[in-house]
Amino acid sequence: MHRITVIGGGFAGLTAAITAAEAGAKVTLHEAHHTLGGRARTAEAPYRTNEGPHALYNGGPHWTWLHQRDLIGPLAPLPPLEAARLRLRHKGVLRRTPPFGMLKLLRRTARHAPVDVDFLTWATEQAGAEAARAAAHYSAVALFHHDPGSLSAAFVQERLRRATKLPPEAHYPRGGWATVIDRMAARAWNLGVRMETLSRVETVPEGRGPVIVATSLDAARHLLGDASLTWPSGRTALIDLAVRTRRGDAFAVSDLDAPGWLERFTAQDRTLAPAGEQLVQGQIPIAPHESRADGIARAEHLLDLAFDGWRERLTWRSEATANGRTGAVDLPGTCWRDRPAVDRGDGVYLAGDQVAAPGVLSEVSFNSALTAVSLALGRHGLNSLDLKHA
Structure with missing residues (x-):
């Protein structure tokens, strides 16, 4: 059985954890915060705000993936x-x-x-x-x-x-993005994913299989000690x-x-x-x-x-x-392929909204997460990146 470590419990991290677990991998997810969700968190009542205006677009592959697993919930x-x-x-x-x-x-x-x-x-x-x-x-x-x-x-x-x-x-999603995150977390739990909150990872784990870093690009740069992990954002x-x-x-x-x-x-x-x-x-x-x-x-x-x-x-x-927390933006002469690559070598993979994957808004996180799992498991059939989205 493959063992995979996911660092980051936001949308990208949960997507990666669910996908890997569905493929039969034994997954451990680490989240530094006391709750899952990343930028998809929703504040507690009485004012249930997201971190900035959020909407879920139905034109991308993540919509079908979420819908098939009943993870969207009431709209x-x-x-x-x-x-x-x-x-x-x-x-x-x-x-x-x-x-x-x-x-x-x-x-x-x-x-x-x-x-x-x-x-x-x-x-x-x-x-x-x-x-x-x-x-x-x-x-x-x-x-x-x-x-x-x-x-x-x-x-x-x-x-x-x-x-x-x-x-x-x-x-x-009715009730904010947290309702989607809660459903994703429940599915991950039912698939046997071990989710550790308040678990800040300072160094890349060794000897425990592939590692998917599903954090902000800034956090990934510090964690991996790789100064090349930069890309313009808003x-x-x-x-x-x-x-x-x-x-x-x-x-x-x-x-x-x-x-x-x-x-x-x-x-x-x-x-x-x-x-x-x-x-x-x-x-x-x-x-x-x-x-x-x-x-x-x-x-x-x-x-x-x-x-x-x-x-x-x-x-x-x-x-x-x-x-720098609003997703990648591409300057003239560049496209998504020019962003930091998902495969960082030595069994380390990136997922998030500023890496080399196509899509709009959260679709980039989703596509990069599936690509990371596909590469980590060596199963290219898992890769959902269709050239029509390029």
């Missing part, structure tokens, strides 16, 4: 009336529709964007400067980056299309707040004048806040020279536009900064 559907309350800030005011030129970039017949050109340059050639800037800023909902227009055109276009599909790909100011309910509040606000997004999560899931209150979560990407306060100030401006009287209605508030 919180967005009422049609609420969906109609999406607002876009453009030229300083709230609008219901995007600039006409931006729609040109969203058509299925739009030209496939190149890898080696930045998105703003390519999109400007396709639809003009105004539409290109608006599209770049809108894509921040799936990028968490302060300057999406400077990234690879192919990278941004894929995420823009996924984020604007109709019907929407984004779905919301830096984002996070704001969570609860306000007393008032009719007419927007469902979500996308800033087309600058990257930023606010969403009223209780629009689809009333269980996330006490009765009579609404839970709003937002992310405002900030540049390296900007402070969290700069991002929060921009978030408050969006709140002023879309949530009338929110300051007087405020019942709870929290702020944070996510630095």
Whole structure:
């Protein structure tokens, strides 16, 4: 029987542990925190916030994998009336529709964007400067980056299309992402995975079979002592707040004048806040020279536009900064294949959202986890990376 050690109990680590155990391996998982989940943790009641706005996209392979194992659980559907309350800030005011030129970039017949050109340059050639800037800023909902227009055109276009599909790909597990993590942990337990929390690993275990490091890239770099484990990511100011309910509040606000997004999560899931209150979560990407306060100030401006009287209605508030914890971003001339490789040699494998695997958001963690297990067990039939996702 193969023995595999998984370091990290987030989405990637649990995916790796379940996959390896299903293949017959004896798995031990170590998690430094007292609970599993990583960035997929959900805060305890009364305000069940995720670490930044979270949604589960149904267009990737992880959706089928989770669904087949009954790991998704009940979803919180967005009422049609609420969906109609999406607002876009453009030229300083709230609008219901995007600039006409931006729609040109969203058509299925739009030209496939190149890898080696930045998105703003390519999109400007396709639809003009105004539409290109608006599209770049809108894509921040799936990028968490302060300057999406400077990234690879192919990278941004894929995420823009996924984020604007109709019907929407984004779905919301009722009760937050913790419900998915709890189901994954239960399945891992039933498969015999040994899960040790409050178990910080300082050195790579030796003599206990392959090791899958499913941590942040920063943590993996320190653990493995490998300075090459770096890749660009985003830096984002996070704001969570609860306000007393008032009719007419927007469902979500996308800033087309600058990257930023606010969403009223209780629009689809009333269980996330006490009765009579609404839970709003937002992310405002900030540049390296900007402070969290700069991002929060921009978030408050969006709140002023879309949530009338929110300051007087405020019942709870929290702020944070996510630095290098928002997934990989690909600069012009690079793609997912150029990121740190899953196979690090000597029986050590990486999994997470900043390594060499395709997909959008959590799909990268999922695909890298399956690749790591496939390589660790020498069973390439386990590898779910289909070339159509490349």
